[in-house]
């Protein structure tokens with residue numbers, strides 16, 4: 001049986017296209033969806049991500065406002081900005097680009113952001129709502145993974161999903177989203193003993209670790225669906241490398257996401273979709 005490639009690039013493009021008429025409908029009502037981005041400090045990767053997200057916004061007609069702030073700025077100034085965006089009817093979504101350099105308090109900024117503007121879905125309020133089964137925007141990477149599974153009509157209910165990684169932005173919300181869809185979920189992490197014993201049980205395996213090619217084909221159940229969220233730079237190799245050893249995993253999996261072109265584009269498309277939804281829902 002040949003493996004099915006879960007093409008996040010094409011799926012994300014389709015999702016982005018589907019947003020354009022919704023943006024046009026908003027514009028006809030005098031509303032231009034707007035994403036405000038707080039970018040603190042001079043981390044080159046953060047600057048690259050923010051540029052990429054701003055370009056993605058433009059591609060579907062979302063206005064993006066990037067506010068760069070020096071790393072030595074005052075916490076109070078950042079909090080005033082969040083307060084301004086919270087109240088500004090023309091700002092529909094706010095993204096606090098991670099990491100905010102220390103000693104600035106990123107957690108305090110996240111706590112200040114209103115859930116209806118948290119299109120990145122990562123504030124404690126949004127996470128708590130997800131846990132409580134209440135409405136919130138969901139963290140973009142796990143939400144994008146669910147959209148990708150749905151796009152390929154991959155059943156989730158009743159499946160054993162194993163999530164490797166328990167970060168606040170990825171592993172934990174991934175596990176909750178799968179649980180909400182009635183999967184039986186196991187969460188693994190750096191203290192898990194005998195990781196392959198768990199990964200071999202997965203009908204759906206989500207690798208969200210940050211360790212290049214940690215999981216090989218011999219650690220995967222034949223016929224499993226493999227989602228590789230990892231993006232790792234490896235010296236001497238071109239491009240990004242996933243958390244899964246693609247060649248060996250593709251020999252045993254029924255479906256797999258490539259790196260790049262799998263989970264990454266879905267994350268950005270989900271951010272755009274959340275911003276449009278925020279404008280539709282909260283801007284009457």
Ligand code: NAP
Pocket residue numbers: 141164165166167168169170171188189190191192195208209210211214229230231232263264267268
């Ligand atoms: P993170 O905050 O560093 O979390 C990594 C998780 O993996 C932790 O829970 C850690 O366990 C666990 N872990 C580390 N080594 C392990 C091992 N040997 N066995 C089992 N579990 C292990 O990373 P993250 O932010 O979640 O990101 C994970 C990966 O996804 C990275 O490659 C990142 O670049 C990528 N990512 C991709 C996107 C995208 O859009 N595609 C978005 C976000 C992140 P402990 O909790 O015990 O430390």
